Amino acid sequence: MSIDQDFAEFVAARWASLYRLAYLLAGTPTGAEDLLQTTLEKAYMNWSRIGRMEHVEAYVRRMLATTIASSRRRAWIGERPWGELPEGPEESAELPVLDRSLLWPLVCALPARQRAVIVLRYYEDLTEAQIADALGCAPGTVKSQSSAAIAALRRALAAAGVGEAVAGS
Amino acid sequence: MNLDEQLRAALNHEAGMQTPTLPDIEGLISGGQARRRRRSIRSIGVAAAAAVLVGAGALGAMQFDLGDAGSGGPSNQSTPTSDPTTTPLQYSEQLRPEPGTYRKTVGSDASGAPIEADLTFEDPGWYFGGQPVISTGDESSSAGLGLFEATALPDRSGCWAEATGYTAFREAATTLDALGRQLAKLPSSEVVQPITPTVAFGYDALHLRLRIDAECPVGEVYMVAEGGGLGITYNAPWRIVIDFLVVDVDGTPIVVARWHEAHAPSELVDQATRVRSSITFVPREPTN
Numbered sequence: 199m200s201i202d203q204d205f206a207e208f209v210a211a212r213w214a215s216l217y218r219l220a221y222l223l224a225g226t227p228t229g230a231e232d233l234l235q236t237t238l239e240k241a242y243m244n245w246s247r248i249g250r251m252e253h254v255e256a257y258v259r260r261m262l263a264t265t266i267a268s269s270r271r272r273a274w275i276g277e278r279p280w281g282e283l284p285e286g287p288e289e290s291a292e293l294p295v296l297d298r299s300l301l302w303p304l305v306c307a308l309p310a311r312q313r314a315v316i317v318l319r320y321y322e323d324l325t326e327a328q329i330a331d332a333l334g335c336a337p338g339t340v341k342s343q344s345s346a347a348i349a350a351l352r353r354a355l356a357a358a359g360v361g362e363a364v365a366g367s
Numbered sequence: 368m369n370l371d372e373q374l375r376a377a378l379n380h381e382a383g384m385q386t387p388t389l390p391d392i393e394g395l396i397s398g399g400q401a402r403r404r405r406r407s408i409r410s411i412g413v414a415a416a417a418a419v420l421v422g423a424g425a426l427g428a429m430q431f432d433l434g435d436a437g438s439g440g441p442s443n444q445s446t447p448t449s450d451p452t453t454t455p456l457q458y459s460e461q462l463r464p465e466p467g468t469y470r471k472t473v474g475s476d477a478s479g480a481p482i483e484a485d486l487t488f489e490d491p492g493w494y495f496g497g498q499p500v501i502s503t504g505d506e507s508s509s510a511g512l513g514l515f516e517a518t519a520l521p522d523r524s525g526c527w528a529e530a531t532g533y534t535a536f537r538e539a540a541t542t543l544d545a546l547g548r549q550l551a552k553l554p555s556s557e558v559v560q561p562i563t564p565t566v567a568f569g570y571d572a573l574h575l576r577l578r579i580d581a582e583c584p585v586g587e588v589y590m591v592a593e594g595g596g597l598g599i600t601y602n603a604p605w606r607i608v609i610d611f612l613v614v615d616v617d618g619t620p621i622v623v624a625r626w627h628e629a630h631a632p633s634e635l636v637d638q639a640t641r642v643r644s645s646i647t648f649v650p651r652e653p654t655n
Contacts, residue, residue: 242399
């Protein structure tokens, strides 16, 4: 099978799954298409290597995250973790079941890299170290980004009047 | 239900609502090919199959493969005046020069005046977008030339994140010997043929051949040097062989690099060699 055929088969089989991740990372359909196109074009360039990997899709999914993070890396320069922060699950307080249409726009409103951390953590179920690896940053940065994102979401939810517990936790 | 669970649910719900239609896969492939070409066009780089490399190394050890580069000419004398009607080669990602002679600005002298060189392409199929590159029909392998005045060289890994422009650089030396030594220590490189003084294109020069084996992370490319406002990069998953001539053009070291990919067929390398052998540096007008 030629490289082109192999690549085409992969894209055809995994497009929907990749698109969904790209959509969450980019926040809009057009952004998702752009991100996916850029990433797959890059993948194609190295397909002779990537196509032989054991976990091709996992690798391409990581490329999606790397690409979205890299496209905004300049904005990250100078950011630094602000000390030891508790792991996310311990921060979470019980909330009423939210209208999902309320939470997603708040996620979209997060800065791109915070959104990427949230998506990789809660959609891809990656560990802090895996996220750091995918985004090319230190685990401490992932932790600080995650905490900042969660705090921003809590503030936004509180502002929207969703649960006293949100604001108080 | 805590916020973590809410987020998981919301993200999965949002993702599940997306019903994307299949893309134009051929378009993706052609986009990938164009991207690869654009990178290669700005590039110096890529590798030679082991058999080719061994052969080239053995040959080079005896005669340095420089006969085609004018090594027999007198040192530090200008080459014959080239045809003033030659077409200038300007940066373009689309340019496919027809066979003929083209003029390229390759650096500038101490006064800021441009240093130019004429190159003759006898074979069709060359691309030009900063540096000339030729690929096999299926674009599975490439070869080419880089002509530039190096202003910076990579430090550390040499890998350069295309999207961010980030890499570690150090200033390039401005003398022939010092620049040659810097090139001999490019990251992830192995000296195949050590630095040897020679004469090339009618000027004093150094010859050096490197094999570079830099497996950069996806999204990054290996940058050989920065020069002329462009990063001289290559993107290849395998080793490359770069045959450097560092030429002292009236006090300015100009790098002439012929490169080829690991699996590049010898005909492709020969095509690059033919263009290198055609190079003539354009004598500058006397200043009075």
